[in-house]
Amino acid sequence: MVFDLLERRKKKFVLWIPSGQVFTPSLVLGTFSHVPQATVTEFFTGPLKRSDIPDLWELDPKDIEPPLKNGTVYHYWFELQSTSPDHPATFRVADPFAYTVDYRATKNRDENIQPPSVTKFRDDSNGRLWPCDIDGNEPSPVEVPPQDAMSDNNHMVIYELPASWAKYKPFGGVQIDVGTFSDVLALFDKNTTGQRFREIPQVASRAIVADLGINALELLPAADAWPTGEWGYATAHYYAPDFDLGTSSELVKLVEGIHKMGIRFLTDVVMAFGHDPYISIAFTQFHLNPEDEKENPDSYVSHSGELRNPWGGTLWRYIQEINTYNPESGAQENVHPSQAFHHGQLHRWMSDFCVDGLRLDSIENIANYDFIKSYKEKAWSLYKSRYGNGSSKFLVIGEEIKNVPIDMISKDTLNTLWNEPFQERLRAAIIGESSHGDNFEWTVRKMINCTLDSAHPFTDCAQAVNYITSHDVEGFRKERLFDFLWFAHVYDIERRTKLAFTCLLTAVGIPMIFAGEEFCDQMDRPTGQKQLDPVNYERLMRDWRSRVFNYVATLVDLRKKCPALGYNDTEFIHVDQSQGGKIMAWKRGAPAQAPVVVVANFTDQDTPGTEYIVHNWPQRGREDWREVTQRRNVPKEWVGREPLMHWEAKVYTYW
Known part of the structure; x- marks a missing residue:
């Protein structure tokens, strides 16, 4: 194309x-x-x-x-x-x-x-x-990987990675630096040393993220942003890789490197506001100031009716149409300049860097459904030109954390949305609270099965991205999980973290892991600004954090491979009302599939006695049940009868 x-x-x-x-x-x-x-x-x-x-x-x-x-x-x-x-x-x-x-x-x-x-x-x-790098090297486009090497959407586990990292100074304190594309590749390939983080043993001696087992990398905006030391949301040059992260050639090497491991490459795109040259060249054709154009519907956020917020940048104008050169077709015709500009950067990233999925930032602040839908459809056209019309291992994901504009799914404007209520429900559940006006039982039911949420009725497991934490760590109960639990005066952090990941990786929806949460990283700078909290991979060396990492990796492997977790079918087979509905069991998988059964104790008390019976256990008489997280077989006489410790979940399957 x-x-x-x-x-x-x-x-x-x-x-x-x-x-x-x-x-x-x-x-x-x-x-x-x-x-x-x-x-x-x-x-x-x-x-x-x-x-x-x-x-x-x-x-x-x-x-x-x-x-x-x-x-x-x-x-x-x-x-x-x-x-x-x-x-x-x-x-x-x-x-x-x-x-x-x-x-x-x-x-x-x-x-x-x-x-x-x-x-x-x-x-x-x-x-x-x-096209060349600053050193004159001429990058080749990413070699297209075999389609069957990439994960299906409903078996995808996303790793959300900022390139801002932290490392300790010799006498205390934390040094914050910006990683490079080579440093990111070092997280997947132990033979790649990276550039700026070679002295961190956990990065230099092992492939941390490859060991975790995720099959999709979502890199926070990789296009060039003018500030340094932040997370790339002040995009200035939409067609160029970020200068501080590295060259086009290094990005090509990163993408080809993870593709060989069967890992999809997703990138964030910021299209509500920018810091681009057109602000100076042709402001009124590409940009607007809502305060100056309150009669213009382009000035308002979708759904809420509030004025759009530029967040330090300048808002893109999407409604205006001009008779001019069409940069896509080459003809003179009616064109929406901003829409055409962003279709062009989509061509660049899809064609040269072989992007396998997109995450659109702040979709309600983009505020134009027609443009978002056209962008999604253009992305799919470019993807299908790569593999053919039968391809389906691609998604365009929308992010909106204040609301969940589910009509963008029902109207086919986007494929998938961030499921912010999942985070809110999970964080309530792991400290024994209910959420969204529901009792505890329905807090958990809607958390595990988002199709039950009548306020945001998702209908398919590939429509929702679930997460415990995202890069938006500012605000009430948004901080890293360690800090959230610490502020809530919860000190069995390892146990609660494992419970949280059990819920994430067995729930309906696409699980996303924010970098560092897999070993319970914590915040090194005051809460309130996402840019000041980089990932500190040095913490992985601590014993209890390593145990969390290994636990998460085990469940990631199950989530990627087990057919039952790729379907919407979910049944709650046990709710213990004697414990306030806080001991529950759910079964995932279609009727003909080998199921996954999760039994979870959301209380401060171990189950009484030497056994705990789940009466509705499916196919109790089988001899091949095993508990996944402890990697052990379950004797036939103990199937559906094993006790639980406080704040513990067990995951069973015979698949």
Whole structure:
């Protein structure tokens, strides 16, 4: 599938300004040098030329003097004239469609000082401009893996990973740093040392996340963001990998590395607000300020009627339609500029980095169902062009933590939503409380089977993403699980954590594990801001945390492979009313399948006596039942009769 502007920029410098630009933009071209300090030595400034299509400006590299040199890496900006008396007469911006940007020559990270874009000139018969890394390396697209090597949606276990990590200083305290794509790969491949975290034994000597066994990596936004040391939600250059995380080539290596292990690559996309060059180039065509346009329906959040919040960025405008060059088709026609821009970045990431799923940030703040649906459908079209129409190992997931806009599922706007009520119910249940106005029994029922939640009626296990913790750790009961339990004066943290993961990994829905929760990481900085709480993999060396890790890994393996956990079928076979409904058993699996049975004790008391009978146990007479978490066979006479300790769950199957 072809995206016209992305094809054009292989041969010419191209700038799309859908605004009837009066002043001719210019190209500023130079080469990077480290001597005497990092700088771009400029040697050419010249005007772009109007294309035969309105609002498209181009410059053939063969028209530049002095001539460009074959194989040379060039840095460039576009220079425009300001129409505002409050700004300098001219200003420079990065190419909004740049595949690589370079911050080395910027004196400091300032949103108003844009980095140069990077390209390589290839003096072949076409005089091409070639995508390259800052060192001139030319990345190849990710090799498409066999479809059957990837996990089905209903057997997927997602690992949500920020690239901000923490490591201890020699004399106490915590040093926060930003990982790289190579450091991420080191979590999966013990033969990859990474770049910035080689001295952490747990990263250098083992493949932590591969040992956990997850089969989908969700990387927090991998597109370039201008701040450093944060989690990538201030996206500035949507077509370029984040400069601080590494190059396109290193991202390709990461994706190909995990694909060989059968692990899907998902990435976050931020489309409600941005920090992109079009804020300066054509603000009113791409962006808006809701306070200035209160009559515009584009200014309001979906469902709530509140004004959209830019969260430090600038909101994208999605409703406006303009007759201009269509960067996808190449024709002059009616176009929604912002929608077309984001369809383009979708082409880039799906085609070059072989993305296996997308998570759309803050969907109610995007606030345009038509655009979100078109983006989802475009993503599926690109995915099917990879494998064919029979493919189904792909999802477009929406995130919204204030509400669960279930109509986005029923109207086929998205495939899947984050299931925020799961987190709320689980955190209540593991401290013995009820939630959402239900009694304790129904708190657990709706937690384990989201199709029972009449307020948010999911109808399929691939429609909901469940989680104990997410990267949104600010707010009431949102912090890391360790800290939540500690603040609740719960001190048997290992036991409660294992119970929480049993619920997560046997519930209806796609389980997602926030990096570090698998060994009960804790917060190193004050609560309240997600960016200040990186993952501290050094904690994995502590005995009790290692036990939690091994317990979670065992259940992850079951969740990935056991057919019963990939279906919606759930039956609660036991509710002990003598214990306030806080000892329960549920069975997962369709009638013809080998079931998974979970027995859970949500009380402070061990079950009395030497046995605890679950009367409705299925197929009690079989001799091949086993308890999964302890990896042991259950004698026939003890099937459905084993006692439970306080805050303990046991998981049984004969599959």
